Amino acid sequence: MTSHSPNNGLVVQARRVASPPPTDPQTRAEALSVAARALRSAEHVCVLTGAGTSAESGIPTFRDALTGLWSKFTPQELATPQAFEEHPKRVWQWYAARRAMVRAAQPNPGHLSLAALAHRVSHLTLVTQNVDDLHQRAGNRDVVSLHGSLMRARCSAGCPGVIEPDDQQADVPPRCVECGAFMRPDVVWFGEPLPMDLYEAARNAAVACDVFISVGTSNVVEPAASLPWVAAAHGATVIVVNPTMEGQRRGPSVLAVEGPSGVMLPRLIAEAYAGKRPRRADAGGGTAAARTASAVVAPQAPEPVVEHDRLDPSDPPPVT
Numbered sequence: 001m002t003s004h005s006p007n008n009g010l011v012v013q014a015r016r017v018a019s020p021p022p023t024d025p026q027t028r029a030e031a032l033s034v035a036a037r038a039l040r041s042a043e044h045v046c047v048l049t050g051a052g053t054s055a056e057s058g059i060p061t062f063r064d065a066l067t068g069l070w071s072k073f074t075p076q077e078l079a080t081p082q083a084f085e086e087h088p089k090r091v092w093q094w095y096a097a098r099r100a101m102v103r104a105a106q107p108n109p110g111h112l113s114l115a116a117l118a119h120r121v122s123h124l125t126l127v128t129q130n131v132d133d134l135h136q137r138a139g140n141r142d143v144v145s146l147h148g149s150l151m152r153a154r155c156s157a158g159c160p161g162v163i164e165p166d167d168q169q170a171d172v173p174p175r176c177v178e179c180g181a182f183m184r185p186d187v188v189w190f191g192e193p194l195p196m197d198l199y200e201a202a203r204n205a206a207v208a209c210d211v212f213i214s215v216g217t218s219n220v221v222e223p224a225a226s227l228p229w230v231a232a233a234h235g236a237t238v239i240v241v242n243p244t245m246e247g248q249r250r251g252p253s254v255l256a257v258e259g260p261s262g263v264m265l266p267r268l269i270a271e272a273y274a275g276k277r278p279r280r281a282d283a284g285g286g287t288a289a290a291r292t293a294s295a296v297v298a299p300q301a302p303e304p305v306v307e308h309d310r311l312d313p314s315d316p317p318p319v320t
């Protein structure tokens with residue numbers, strides 16, 4: 001049995017493992033409490049993190065990092081295939097500086113909470129727009145890194161394989177051992193599509209999950225911005241954890257937990273699993289078949305376009 005009620009372009013389906021809240025919570029504490037109940041009964045949880053999560057570890061967003069020597073450049077002069085073609089050394093040095101900054105940073109309590117969450121649910125899909133590998137350093141495995149990793153480089157001419165550049169390779173991009181072309185940062189630049197397999201994995205998780213948690217992202221830059229609404233359209237409870245709810249979409253199954261992720265995620269997880277023992281780390285996949293059977297595709301669901309050639313000055317760019 002399903003019941004459809006169009007609202008802000010979303011179609012909400014009833015009968016999930018974690019039911020949407022019966023009433024619209026009025027306060028943050030209320031939202032947190034409803035979110036915790038949904039999380040407690042969820043089998044499959046999908047989390048999407050964005051630049052806010054990294055910012056809480058002291059990693060400035062791409063634009064905020066354009067200071068000092070770098071202040072004379074625009075993101076397009078540092079993070080496009082054309083920029084690398086014309087000024088490979090400049091682009092490489094920018095990313096070397098970003099890498100050094102990330103190496104000096106540490107995962108924050110938000111990252112650590114998500115690592116702990118992996119032991120609480122039977123299936124966690126962690127999708128990130130961040131390129132700093134802080135989730136992996138916090139202990140999460142199988143992270144879907146939609147925008148790649150600052151810590152890797154790959155052949156700019158397309159040879160397979162990646163390397164992990166060290167600090168000795170900060171000045172000039174190393175050469176590909178196969179073809180001699182420059183190695184480039186293994187991140188998604190403006191105007192480049194997301195890796196299709198990773199985006200599909202993220203979208204499939206959004207469709208199948210019981211609870212979707214959006215953390216530290218303004219949910220503006222497509223196509224990742226559509227993922228919470230894909231989840232909502234397929235009946236999941238969506239929890240938005242962000243310092244501000246400005247610009248976030250609203251809907252009957254969307255719970256706004258306003259505040260820094262390093263504060264709110266530990267609270268959410270503590271409340272959700274109070275008195276409950278952690279599952280084994282390698283617990284199985286839950287009732288995927290049952291969920292798939294109950295999933296319906298909502299005709300009004302926003303269809304993501306796998307390209308992000310749009311630059312919104314108010315929003316962090318796809319790379320951090």
Ligand SMILES: [Zn+2]
Pocket residue numbers: 155156157158159176177178179180181
């Ligand atoms: Zn090559």
